[in-house]
Amino acid sequence: MAAGNSLETSEYIKHHLQNLTFGYDPGHGWTIAHSAEQASNMGFWAINLDTMLFSIVLGALFLWVFRLVARHASSGVPSKLNNAVEMVVEFVDSSVRETFHGKSRLIAPLSLTIFVWVFLMNLMDLIPVDWIPQLAQAVGVSVIGVEDPSHVYFRIVPTADINATLGMSLTVFALILIYMVRMKGISGFVADLTLKPFSASNPLVQALLVPANLLLELVTLLSKPISLGLRLFGNLYAGELIFMLIASVGLFQLPLHFAWATFHLLIIVLQAFIFMMLTIVYLSQASEEH
Protein backbone atom coordinates (compact mmCIF):
# COMPACT_ATOMS: atom_id res chain seq x y z
CA MET A 1 0.00 0.00 0.00
CA ALA A 2 2.16 2.82 -1.18
CA ALA A 3 0.87 6.14 -0.03
CA GLY A 4 1.64 9.37 -1.82
CA ASN A 5 1.75 11.64 1.18
CA SER A 6 1.53 11.64 4.93
CA LEU A 7 -2.16 12.52 4.93
CA GLU A 8 -2.98 9.45 2.87
CA THR A 9 -0.79 7.35 5.16
CA SER A 10 -2.57 8.66 8.19
CA GLU A 11 -5.95 7.95 6.57
CA TYR A 12 -4.78 4.46 5.67
CA ILE A 13 -3.67 3.70 9.20
CA LYS A 14 -6.80 5.16 10.76
CA HIS A 15 -8.89 3.02 8.48
CA HIS A 16 -6.99 -0.08 9.46
CA LEU A 17 -7.39 0.71 13.14
CA GLN A 18 -11.19 0.92 12.98
CA ASN A 19 -13.16 -2.14 14.03
CA LEU A 20 -16.19 -3.47 12.23
CA THR A 21 -18.72 -2.25 14.77
CA PHE A 22 -22.34 -3.21 15.06
CA GLY A 23 -24.44 -1.24 17.47
CA TYR A 24 -27.23 1.15 18.23
CA ASP A 25 -26.87 4.50 16.51
CA PRO A 26 -29.43 7.04 17.79
CA GLY A 27 -29.98 8.27 14.22
CA HIS A 28 -30.14 4.96 12.33
CA GLY A 29 -31.10 2.33 14.89
CA TRP A 30 -29.22 -0.99 15.02
CA THR A 31 -26.68 -0.94 12.23
CA ILE A 32 -23.08 -1.49 11.22
CA ALA A 33 -21.06 1.69 11.65
CA HIS A 34 -19.97 3.26 8.37
CA SER A 35 -17.42 5.57 9.91
CA ALA A 36 -15.27 6.00 12.96
CA GLU A 37 -17.52 8.77 14.32
CA GLN A 38 -20.60 6.66 13.93
CA ALA A 39 -18.87 3.83 15.78
CA SER A 40 -17.86 6.09 18.63
CA ASN A 41 -21.35 7.59 18.79
CA MET A 42 -22.71 4.13 19.47
CA GLY A 43 -20.98 4.22 22.86
CA PHE A 44 -20.98 1.12 24.98
CA TRP A 45 -23.90 -0.62 23.29
CA ALA A 46 -21.96 -1.79 20.29
CA ILE A 47 -19.99 -4.89 19.48
CA ASN A 48 -16.87 -5.31 17.38
CA LEU A 49 -17.88 -8.07 14.99
CA ASP A 50 -14.38 -8.63 13.62
CA THR A 51 -12.85 -9.04 17.06
CA MET A 52 -15.58 -11.41 18.16
CA LEU A 53 -15.44 -13.42 14.93
CA PHE A 54 -11.70 -13.91 14.94
CA SER A 55 -11.40 -14.59 18.65
CA ILE A 56 -14.20 -17.14 18.60
CA VAL A 57 -12.98 -18.83 15.42
CA LEU A 58 -9.45 -19.05 16.83
CA GLY A 59 -10.68 -20.25 20.21
CA ALA A 60 -12.82 -22.89 18.52
CA LEU A 61 -9.86 -23.92 16.37
CA PHE A 62 -7.72 -24.31 19.48
CA LEU A 63 -10.35 -26.36 21.28
CA TRP A 64 -11.12 -28.44 18.20
CA VAL A 65 -7.49 -29.43 17.69
CA PHE A 66 -6.88 -30.06 21.36
CA ARG A 67 -10.13 -31.98 21.73
CA LEU A 68 -9.14 -34.12 18.74
CA VAL A 69 -5.89 -34.94 20.49
CA ALA A 70 -7.61 -35.48 23.82
CA ARG A 71 -10.00 -37.97 22.26
CA HIS A 72 -7.16 -40.02 20.83
CA ALA A 73 -4.80 -39.54 23.74
CA SER A 74 -3.49 -42.81 25.06
CA SER A 75 -0.49 -44.13 26.89
CA GLY A 76 0.80 -45.62 23.63
CA VAL A 77 3.11 -44.08 21.07
CA PRO A 78 1.81 -40.58 20.30
CA SER A 79 1.32 -39.24 16.79
CA LYS A 80 3.08 -36.05 15.71
CA LEU A 81 0.07 -33.86 16.41
CA ASN A 82 -0.40 -35.53 19.77
CA ASN A 83 3.22 -34.92 20.52
CA ALA A 84 3.02 -31.23 19.72
CA VAL A 85 -0.14 -30.72 21.74
CA GLU A 86 1.21 -32.73 24.65
CA MET A 87 4.34 -30.62 24.60
CA VAL A 88 2.25 -27.47 25.01
CA VAL A 89 0.17 -29.11 27.73
CA GLU A 90 3.25 -30.23 29.61
CA PHE A 91 4.83 -26.82 29.28
CA VAL A 92 1.75 -25.15 30.75
CA ASP A 93 1.41 -27.84 33.37
CA SER A 94 4.98 -27.40 34.57
CA SER A 95 4.58 -23.61 34.62
CA VAL A 96 1.48 -23.97 36.77
CA ARG A 97 3.12 -26.48 39.09
CA GLU A 98 6.13 -24.27 39.64
CA THR A 99 4.07 -21.24 40.58
CA PHE A 100 0.76 -22.39 41.95
CA HIS A 101 1.11 -24.70 44.91
CA GLY A 102 -2.51 -25.08 45.93
CA LYS A 103 -4.96 -27.54 44.51
CA SER A 104 -7.21 -26.34 41.74
CA ARG A 105 -8.87 -28.08 38.84
CA LEU A 106 -9.45 -24.77 37.11
CA ILE A 107 -6.10 -23.09 36.98
CA ALA A 108 -4.21 -25.42 34.64
CA PRO A 109 -6.87 -25.54 31.90
CA LEU A 110 -7.37 -21.81 32.38
CA SER A 111 -3.68 -21.22 31.79
CA LEU A 112 -3.66 -23.51 28.76
CA THR A 113 -6.64 -21.69 27.26
CA ILE A 114 -5.04 -18.30 27.86
CA PHE A 115 -1.69 -19.32 26.46
CA VAL A 116 -2.88 -20.98 23.27
CA TRP A 117 -5.78 -18.67 22.60
CA VAL A 118 -3.80 -15.47 23.13
CA PHE A 119 -0.96 -16.92 21.08
CA LEU A 120 -3.29 -17.67 18.17
CA MET A 121 -4.90 -14.23 18.36
CA ASN A 122 -1.49 -12.58 18.48
CA LEU A 123 -0.41 -14.70 15.54
CA MET A 124 -2.98 -12.95 13.36
CA ASP A 125 -0.63 -10.00 13.49
CA LEU A 126 1.69 -11.82 11.11
CA ILE A 127 -0.88 -12.00 8.34
CA PRO A 128 -0.06 -9.11 5.98
CA VAL A 129 -2.15 -6.15 7.11
CA ASP A 130 -4.11 -5.74 3.89
CA TRP A 131 -5.09 -9.27 3.02
CA ILE A 132 -8.10 -9.83 5.23
CA PRO A 133 -9.34 -6.19 5.20
CA GLN A 134 -9.24 -6.17 1.39
CA LEU A 135 -11.06 -9.48 1.33
CA ALA A 136 -13.62 -8.07 3.72
CA GLN A 137 -14.06 -5.03 1.49
CA ALA A 138 -14.52 -7.24 -1.56
CA VAL A 139 -17.10 -9.30 0.31
CA GLY A 140 -18.76 -6.14 1.60
CA VAL A 141 -19.10 -4.66 -1.87
CA SER A 142 -20.08 -7.77 -3.83
CA VAL A 143 -22.08 -9.80 -1.30
CA ILE A 144 -23.60 -7.30 1.10
CA GLY A 145 -23.78 -4.43 -1.38
CA VAL A 146 -21.94 -1.61 0.29
CA GLU A 147 -21.46 1.28 -2.17
CA ASP A 148 -18.17 2.56 -0.82
CA PRO A 149 -15.52 -0.09 0.04
CA SER A 150 -13.83 2.41 2.37
CA HIS A 151 -16.84 2.08 4.66
CA VAL A 152 -15.97 -1.54 5.36
CA TYR A 153 -13.67 -1.82 8.33
CA PHE A 154 -11.96 -4.98 9.43
CA ARG A 155 -9.30 -5.74 12.03
CA ILE A 156 -8.04 -9.27 12.39
CA VAL A 157 -5.96 -9.09 15.57
CA PRO A 158 -8.39 -9.45 18.45
CA THR A 159 -5.69 -8.79 21.05
CA ALA A 160 -4.99 -5.41 19.45
CA ASP A 161 -8.55 -4.49 20.44
CA ILE A 162 -8.63 -3.22 24.00
CA ASN A 163 -12.07 -4.74 24.52
CA ALA A 164 -10.71 -8.22 24.00
CA THR A 165 -7.73 -7.90 26.29
CA LEU A 166 -9.65 -6.11 29.02
CA GLY A 167 -12.44 -8.64 28.67
CA MET A 168 -9.99 -11.39 29.43
CA SER A 169 -8.17 -9.57 32.18
CA LEU A 170 -11.43 -8.60 33.90
CA THR A 171 -12.51 -12.23 33.79
CA VAL A 172 -9.22 -13.15 35.40
CA PHE A 173 -9.85 -10.37 37.93
CA ALA A 174 -13.24 -11.86 38.75
CA LEU A 175 -11.53 -15.20 39.29
CA ILE A 176 -8.97 -13.52 41.56
CA LEU A 177 -11.78 -12.09 43.69
CA ILE A 178 -13.57 -15.43 43.80
CA TYR A 179 -10.39 -17.19 44.83
CA MET A 180 -9.65 -14.62 47.54
CA VAL A 181 -13.11 -14.96 49.02
CA ARG A 182 -13.13 -18.72 48.73
CA MET A 183 -9.71 -19.24 50.28
CA LYS A 184 -9.88 -16.63 53.02
CA GLY A 185 -13.57 -16.04 53.51
CA ILE A 186 -15.29 -12.64 53.41
CA SER A 187 -13.60 -11.55 56.64
CA GLY A 188 -10.17 -12.58 55.41
CA PHE A 189 -10.80 -10.77 52.16
CA VAL A 190 -11.80 -7.57 53.98
CA ALA A 191 -8.87 -7.95 56.38
CA ASP A 192 -6.53 -8.31 53.41
CA LEU A 193 -7.75 -5.01 52.06
CA THR A 194 -7.78 -3.03 55.29
CA LEU A 195 -5.21 -4.36 57.77
CA LYS A 196 -2.15 -4.17 55.51
CA PRO A 197 0.42 -2.80 54.93
CA PHE A 198 0.12 -0.53 58.02
CA SER A 199 -0.94 -2.26 61.18
CA ALA A 200 -0.97 -1.31 64.86
CA SER A 201 -1.72 -3.14 68.05
CA ASN A 202 -3.87 -0.29 69.36
CA PRO A 203 -7.39 -0.74 67.88
CA LEU A 204 -7.96 3.01 67.71
CA VAL A 205 -4.77 3.65 65.75
CA GLN A 206 -5.63 0.67 63.55
CA ALA A 207 -9.01 2.18 62.78
CA LEU A 208 -7.27 5.33 61.67
CA LEU A 209 -4.96 3.33 59.42
CA VAL A 210 -7.79 1.47 57.70
CA PRO A 211 -8.57 4.13 55.05
CA ALA A 212 -4.92 4.44 54.04
CA ASN A 213 -4.62 0.66 53.81
CA LEU A 214 -7.82 0.38 51.84
CA LEU A 215 -6.65 2.99 49.38
CA LEU A 216 -3.30 1.32 48.84
CA GLU A 217 -4.69 -2.17 48.61
CA LEU A 218 -7.47 -1.17 46.24
CA VAL A 219 -4.96 0.42 43.92
CA THR A 220 -2.82 -2.72 44.09
CA LEU A 221 -5.80 -4.93 43.44
CA LEU A 222 -7.24 -2.88 40.59
CA SER A 223 -3.89 -2.38 38.92
CA LYS A 224 -3.69 -6.13 38.33
CA PRO A 225 -6.40 -6.50 35.66
CA ILE A 226 -5.67 -3.09 34.17
CA SER A 227 -1.97 -3.77 33.71
CA LEU A 228 -2.65 -7.31 32.56
CA GLY A 229 -5.05 -6.19 29.84
CA LEU A 230 -3.19 -3.05 28.81
CA ARG A 231 0.18 -4.80 28.52
CA LEU A 232 -1.11 -7.29 25.98
CA PHE A 233 -3.14 -4.65 24.15
CA GLY A 234 -0.24 -2.18 24.05
CA ASN A 235 2.25 -4.67 22.68
CA LEU A 236 -0.01 -5.96 19.96
CA TYR A 237 -1.45 -2.57 19.07
CA ALA A 238 2.04 -1.16 18.66
CA GLY A 239 3.10 -4.19 16.67
CA GLU A 240 0.11 -3.82 14.36
CA LEU A 241 0.76 -0.12 13.98
CA ILE A 242 4.35 -0.72 12.96
CA PHE A 243 3.23 -3.31 10.40
CA MET A 244 0.90 -0.68 8.95
CA LEU A 245 3.65 1.95 8.87
CA ILE A 246 5.91 -0.55 7.13
CA ALA A 247 3.15 -1.37 4.67
CA SER A 248 2.94 2.31 3.70
CA VAL A 249 6.58 2.87 2.68
CA GLY A 250 6.50 1.30 -0.76
CA LEU A 251 8.96 -1.25 -2.00
CA PHE A 252 11.18 -1.07 1.09
CA GLN A 253 8.43 -2.70 3.05
CA LEU A 254 9.57 -6.19 2.05
CA PRO A 255 12.84 -6.40 4.03
CA LEU A 256 11.40 -4.22 6.77
CA HIS A 257 8.36 -6.38 7.06
CA PHE A 258 10.49 -9.49 7.29
CA ALA A 259 12.69 -8.00 10.01
CA TRP A 260 9.78 -6.76 12.07
CA ALA A 261 7.83 -9.99 11.64
CA THR A 262 10.80 -11.96 12.91
CA PHE A 263 11.11 -9.77 15.93
CA HIS A 264 7.37 -9.66 16.46
CA LEU A 265 7.22 -13.44 16.50
CA LEU A 266 9.07 -13.21 19.78
CA ILE A 267 6.62 -10.68 21.17
CA ILE A 268 3.69 -12.85 20.13
CA VAL A 269 4.86 -15.85 22.11
CA LEU A 270 6.23 -13.79 24.95
CA GLN A 271 3.04 -11.81 25.51
CA ALA A 272 0.94 -14.96 25.48
CA PHE A 273 3.32 -16.47 28.01
CA ILE A 274 3.35 -13.35 30.19
CA PHE A 275 -0.44 -13.15 30.25
CA MET A 276 -0.60 -16.79 31.31
CA MET A 277 2.19 -16.49 33.89
CA LEU A 278 0.73 -13.37 35.49
CA THR A 279 -2.67 -14.99 35.69
CA ILE A 280 -1.14 -17.92 37.53
CA VAL A 281 0.82 -15.62 39.83
CA TYR A 282 -2.21 -13.48 40.66
CA LEU A 283 -4.37 -16.51 41.36
CA SER A 284 -1.59 -18.03 43.40
CA GLN A 285 -1.32 -14.87 45.49
CA ALA A 286 -5.07 -14.73 45.87
CA SER A 287 -5.26 -18.24 47.24
CA GLU A 288 -2.26 -18.04 49.55
CA GLU A 289 -2.55 -17.64 53.30
CA HIS A 290 -0.57 -14.84 54.84
Add this chain to the structure above:
Amino acid sequence: MNLNLTLIGQSIAFLVFVWFCMKYVWPPITKALEERRSKIEEDLASADRARQEMERVNEESERILRESREEASRILEQTRSRADRMIEEARDDARAEGQRMIDQARSEIDMELQRAREDLRQQVAALAVTGAERILETEIDENRHREMLDKLAAEL
Protein backbone atom coordinates in the same frame (compact mmCIF):
# COMPACT_ATOMS: atom_id res chain seq x y z
CA MET B 1 -10.88 2.43 20.53
CA ASN B 2 -14.09 2.53 22.49
CA LEU B 3 -14.97 0.25 25.28
CA ASN B 4 -18.13 -1.51 24.27
CA LEU B 5 -20.07 -4.75 24.47
CA THR B 6 -17.16 -6.62 22.94
CA LEU B 7 -15.68 -6.55 26.43
CA ILE B 8 -18.52 -8.67 27.75
CA GLY B 9 -18.72 -10.81 24.64
CA GLN B 10 -15.05 -11.60 24.93
CA SER B 11 -15.41 -12.44 28.62
CA ILE B 12 -18.23 -14.84 27.87
CA ALA B 13 -16.29 -16.47 25.03
CA PHE B 14 -13.28 -16.74 27.31
CA LEU B 15 -15.26 -18.41 30.09
CA VAL B 16 -16.89 -20.83 27.66
CA PHE B 17 -13.52 -21.79 26.22
CA VAL B 18 -12.02 -22.24 29.67
CA TRP B 19 -14.99 -24.35 30.72
CA PHE B 20 -14.70 -26.53 27.62
CA CYS B 21 -10.96 -26.90 28.09
CA MET B 22 -11.41 -27.81 31.74
CA LYS B 23 -14.12 -30.32 30.97
CA TYR B 24 -13.07 -32.01 27.74
CA VAL B 25 -9.48 -31.17 26.89
CA TRP B 26 -7.30 -30.99 29.96
CA PRO B 27 -8.32 -34.13 31.87
CA PRO B 28 -7.94 -36.68 29.05
CA ILE B 29 -4.59 -35.30 27.92
CA THR B 30 -3.06 -35.12 31.38
CA LYS B 31 -4.48 -38.53 32.17
CA ALA B 32 -2.88 -40.00 29.06
CA LEU B 33 0.39 -38.28 29.88
CA GLU B 34 0.30 -39.61 33.41
CA GLU B 35 -0.53 -43.09 32.15
CA ARG B 36 2.28 -42.96 29.65
CA ARG B 37 4.67 -41.76 32.34
CA SER B 38 3.80 -44.63 34.67
CA LYS B 39 3.89 -47.09 31.77
CA ILE B 40 7.36 -45.96 30.77
CA GLU B 41 8.43 -46.16 34.38
CA GLU B 42 7.05 -49.70 34.59
CA ASP B 43 8.64 -50.71 31.29
CA LEU B 44 11.99 -49.38 32.39
CA ALA B 45 11.73 -51.21 35.68
CA SER B 46 10.76 -54.45 33.95
CA ALA B 47 13.58 -54.02 31.44
CA ASP B 48 15.91 -53.60 34.40
CA ARG B 49 14.52 -56.71 35.99
CA ALA B 50 14.86 -58.63 32.74
CA ARG B 51 18.47 -57.53 32.43
CA GLN B 52 19.22 -58.65 35.95
CA GLU B 53 17.47 -61.93 35.30
CA MET B 54 19.45 -62.38 32.11
CA GLU B 55 22.70 -61.74 33.92
CA ARG B 56 21.71 -64.25 36.55
CA VAL B 57 20.79 -66.85 33.93
CA ASN B 58 24.03 -66.17 32.09
CA GLU B 59 26.04 -66.75 35.21
CA GLU B 60 24.04 -69.84 35.96
CA SER B 61 24.56 -71.29 32.51
CA GLU B 62 28.24 -70.50 32.63
CA ARG B 63 28.48 -72.22 35.97
CA ILE B 64 26.63 -75.26 34.63
CA LEU B 65 28.84 -75.35 31.57
CA ARG B 66 31.96 -75.15 33.66
CA GLU B 67 30.72 -77.88 35.96
CA SER B 68 29.71 -80.16 33.13
CA ARG B 69 33.02 -79.65 31.46
CA GLU B 70 34.78 -80.60 34.66
CA GLU B 71 32.47 -83.55 35.09
CA ALA B 72 33.10 -84.70 31.55
CA SER B 73 36.85 -84.54 31.92
CA ARG B 74 36.60 -86.26 35.27
CA ILE B 75 34.49 -89.06 33.74
CA LEU B 76 36.84 -89.34 30.82
CA GLU B 77 39.81 -89.63 33.13
CA GLN B 78 38.04 -92.22 35.21
CA THR B 79 37.05 -94.21 32.17
CA ARG B 80 40.51 -94.13 30.81
CA SER B 81 42.03 -95.42 34.01
CA ARG B 82 39.35 -98.06 34.33
CA ALA B 83 39.97 -99.19 30.76
CA ASP B 84 43.67 -99.39 31.45
CA ARG B 85 42.99 -101.37 34.53
CA MET B 86 40.60 -103.70 32.70
CA ILE B 87 43.08 -104.29 29.91
CA GLU B 88 45.74 -105.02 32.49
CA GLU B 89 43.43 -107.38 34.30
CA ALA B 90 42.41 -109.09 31.09
CA ARG B 91 46.01 -109.51 30.15
CA ASP B 92 46.83 -110.99 33.55
CA ASP B 93 43.81 -113.26 33.37
CA ALA B 94 44.72 -114.42 29.91
CA ARG B 95 48.25 -115.05 30.95
CA ALA B 96 47.13 -117.00 34.00
CA GLU B 97 44.56 -118.93 31.99
CA GLY B 98 47.11 -119.83 29.35
CA GLN B 99 49.53 -120.93 31.99
CA ARG B 100 46.80 -122.94 33.64
CA MET B 101 45.86 -124.57 30.35
CA ILE B 102 49.47 -125.34 29.57
CA ASP B 103 49.92 -126.87 33.00
CA GLN B 104 46.78 -128.90 32.61
CA ALA B 105 47.80 -130.11 29.19
CA ARG B 106 51.20 -130.98 30.51
CA SER B 107 49.81 -132.94 33.41
CA GLU B 108 47.39 -134.68 31.08
CA ILE B 109 50.23 -135.59 28.82
CA ASP B 110 52.18 -136.88 31.80
CA MET B 111 49.19 -138.83 32.93
CA GLU B 112 48.70 -140.30 29.44
CA LEU B 113 52.36 -141.18 29.31
CA GLN B 114 52.18 -142.78 32.68
CA ARG B 115 49.16 -144.74 31.65
CA ALA B 116 50.75 -145.80 28.40
CA ARG B 117 53.79 -146.93 30.25
CA GLU B 118 51.67 -148.86 32.67
CA ASP B 119 49.76 -150.48 29.78
CA LEU B 120 52.98 -151.33 28.06
CA ARG B 121 54.36 -152.80 31.19
CA GLN B 122 51.27 -154.89 31.70
CA GLN B 123 51.28 -156.02 28.07
CA VAL B 124 54.97 -156.90 28.27
CA ALA B 125 54.31 -158.86 31.40
CA ALA B 126 51.39 -160.64 29.76
CA LEU B 127 53.43 -161.33 26.68
CA ALA B 128 56.24 -162.63 28.80
CA VAL B 129 53.85 -164.89 30.57
CA THR B 130 52.28 -166.04 27.30
CA GLY B 131 55.65 -166.60 25.81
CA ALA B 132 56.79 -168.57 28.81
CA GLU B 133 53.65 -170.66 28.62
CA ARG B 134 54.25 -171.40 24.99
CA ILE B 135 57.81 -172.27 25.71
CA LEU B 136 56.75 -174.64 28.41
CA GLU B 137 53.99 -176.32 26.51
CA THR B 138 55.95 -176.95 23.30
CA GLU B 139 59.33 -178.44 22.38
CA ILE B 140 61.79 -175.78 21.85
CA ASP B 141 63.00 -175.51 18.43
CA GLU B 142 65.78 -173.07 17.91
CA ASN B 143 64.40 -171.72 14.73
CA ARG B 144 60.96 -171.57 16.10
CA HIS B 145 62.35 -170.07 19.25
CA ARG B 146 64.17 -167.56 17.28
CA GLU B 147 61.11 -166.81 15.30
CA MET B 148 59.07 -166.45 18.43
CA LEU B 149 61.68 -164.41 20.12
CA ASP B 150 61.83 -162.06 17.18
CA LYS B 151 58.11 -161.67 17.27
CA LEU B 152 58.30 -160.96 20.91
CA ALA B 153 60.95 -158.42 20.41
CA ALA B 154 58.95 -156.77 17.67
CA GLU B 155 55.99 -156.61 19.90
CA LEU B 156 57.91 -154.87 22.67
